[in-house]
Structures are given as structure tokens and as C-alpha cells.
Amino acid sequence: MLLQVLQPTTSLQLDEINLADPDFWLRNDFHGALALLRREKPISWHEHPESGKGFWSLVDYDDIAEVNKDWEAFTSKYGVRVYHDANTKIRPGTGALIELDPPDHTVNRKRVNKAFMPRQVGQLEGYVREKARELVSNFSDGQEIDFVDDLAAILPFEIVSDLVGVDPADRPRLLELSKIGRSEHEPEYADKPDAPQQAVLELREYGINIAAKRLLDPKDDLISELAQVRVDGKPLDKVELGGYFGLMIAAGSGTTRAAISHGMLAFTQFPEQRRLFINDPLAHERTMAEEIIRWATPIKHMGRILTRDIEFKGVQMKKGQKIAMWFVSANRDPRLFADPFKFDITRELSPHQSFGAGGPHFCMGAHIARREIWMLFQELFARFPNAQVIADPVRERSLQSSGFKHMQVRLSS
Secondary structure (H helix, E strand, O other): OOOOOOOOOOOOOHHHOOOOOHHHHHOOOHHHHHHHHHHHOOEEEEOOHHHOOOEEEEOOHHHHHHHHHOOOOEEOOOOOOOOOOOOOOOOOOOOOHHHOOOOHHHHHHHHHHHHHOHHHHHHHHHHHHHHHHHHHOOOOOOOEEEHHHHHHOHHHHHHHHHHHOOOHHHHHHHHHHHHHHOOOOOHHHOOOOOHHHHHHHHHHHHHHHHHHHHHHOOOOOHHHHHHHOEEOOEEOOHHHHHHHHHHHHHHHHHHHHHHHHHHHHHHHHOHHHHHHHHHOHHHHOOOHHHHHHHHHOOEOEEEEEEOOOEEEOOEEEOOOOEEEEEHHHHOOOOOOOOOOOOOOOOOOOOOOOOOOOOOOOOOOOHHHHHHHHHHHHHHHHHHOOOOEEOOOOEEOOOOOEOOEEEOEEEOOO
């Protein structure tokens, strides 16, 4: 239980590996299976009833980087989740940045990018630290908590809610909606498969309503800025604004939640790294959060759709087929990362793909996520230096999210 695995293996044969099966990602040896694919079959086809019409999987770092930069052949505009087929689902990012290609993506990104630049994030630092300290102070020595729900989910959600102007009274419901919206592969929704999509729609509708209010009465928040944008003299469409809102809530909270949870588990599995950080957090300011984000890979994959027939690395691919770029594999590629299965907060800034793979969709919230992670663990270990995971965590059953549903942690000084 909770052991380091520095050289992962798998009991699966090559033809038994199915990345389209949500249960595959609950296996303890999935990293070993990905390593086998990288060595033997870096481009492969996968199908499963829960993943639509199937898709090509890319697990090699360089292959992923090449596809991610070629938006003309591999488009985002039909969706970025490979378990959805084009035009069959309502997704959190519909009509917003994540599902646009250049030049539309470039123009739209400029509208919101300034709020996420390092200088603006620097202005939030005092607030982020205050929120982290306040959150940690709610707990007592010796207490056992569900780290995911009680801590990892709260800080990033509160911060993104402040950025986009969510009323505090509405936040519990929106937090629940964001959780349901990414849970379509969870067994509790097997008898109500429309619930996740309904949650996504409700999130978007909230965004549409808040944007309408900000058009009439602007506040000091990001949705107010977006509501004031004019294109050819006209405001943004309300559905587009709703898509922006849903995207920011989902991306701004769920991904950092997953990273923080993985960080807690890693510090438990690699106690020498915890000691390094506690002894001198400032010395690891640049690298600690980056290593947690590489280690976690909060989003396992992003998808693309082929716009034409193509031969890629000797593989014939057809127009309309789906492509999965498995960042979770690329971030353990030994050609890029020395000892990739060692959690090492001294690792020099790595070219991980957790924020994208060098294409136009680099995560705008990267700077905020880094600061949230670094500050939360500073405050947590300042109060509870011996906090640790005390039971195997429960993974989310998901092809996209690398998060955990539950993680039992004992807080100890």
C-alpha cells in the first residue's frame, strides 16, 4: 500500500491494453501498460462501448507534440474528449477557447488572456496565501479528513469563483455541478446517464445569466470583462459566454484539485521530498509545483478530429476519426525525463505536457495553478508537517480526469 513504483510493469499483453475502457484507468499497472505501448506500439486503435466509435491513441511525447501543433489536420472544433463523437454531446467548453482553432482561437484567447498573465496572478498571491492558511486552520492535529473534498477541491474552486464573480451563496451548488459534470463514467450514474450533461448545461446556464447581469451592471471580475467585449460592434453571444464560464469553472477547479491530491500522495510515498520542501520551500519555489503537475497530469488526454485522410508515422488515418493525445503517457517518457517514476521536486523545470504540448491551447491558468499548489502545501506542512495518506485513495473512473474521488489523510504535527 502506498509504495513507490520506480519501474512499472504490467500483467497485460499488448493486445489486451484498451485505453478506451474506463476500467483500464483504475488498474494499478496502467503506467506499465503505457510504457509497453510506448516501446512496442506508440500508435494504436482502441474501442469500447463507453467511448463512442473508437479512436487512435498517441502515447509518444514527440508524436503528441507534433499533432498538437497541427490544427489544420487535427482540429479541436468538434470536441476534445475522445469518448464523445462529434456533435453528440454538450461539453463544458462548447463555443469557447478549448474548441477553437486558429485564427479564431488566437482572437478569442486575447480577449481573456490578460487576466491570467503572471503580473495579474502576482496581485492575487496575498489572497491565495490567506485563503490557503484559513482553509488549513479549520483542521486540528490528529484529525482524519477526506483530503479531496475537504481541502484539495476547496481552494482552487474558491479562487476561480472569485475570478469569474460567482456569488458565495451559489458556490456549493456549482461545486456539485462541476463534480457531476465530469462523472459520466462513474457507476453511480449508470442508471441516469444524462445527469452529467444536465449538470454541464446548468453550469452554462448560470454563466449565461451572470453575463446578462454584468452587461447591465459590470463588476470587477472576469465575466464582466467578457460581457463588455464587442466583436464588430456586437457583444459576445450568450451561449459563447456560457461556454467560457463553464470552461473556466471546470478547468480552473478540477485540474488543480487533481494536482493537489496527487501531490499529497506523492509526498507520502516519497517522504524525503517532503523533508526537502519543508526545510526550504523557497528553494523549490520554481520546481515543486511543476513536478507535482507533471506527476499528476490532471488531464489524461485531449482529443482531436482528423479533417482529412492522412498517413501519420506510417499509420493510415481517415477523415473524421478521433485522435487521443495521452499526456499521462508523455509525462513518463524516459527519453524526456530522467527517472520518470521518481517524484523529484528538485527536477529542473521539465517540458511536461500537462498544460498542453506546445500548441495554441497552452493552459491560461497555469500560473495560478502553480501558485495555489506551492502555497497550499507550504501552509499545510507549516501546521501539519507529518500529514500523510493513510489508505489507498479511490481513483475517479474517467478517461480524462486523473483525479481521486476520496483520499484519507491524517493531519499530524
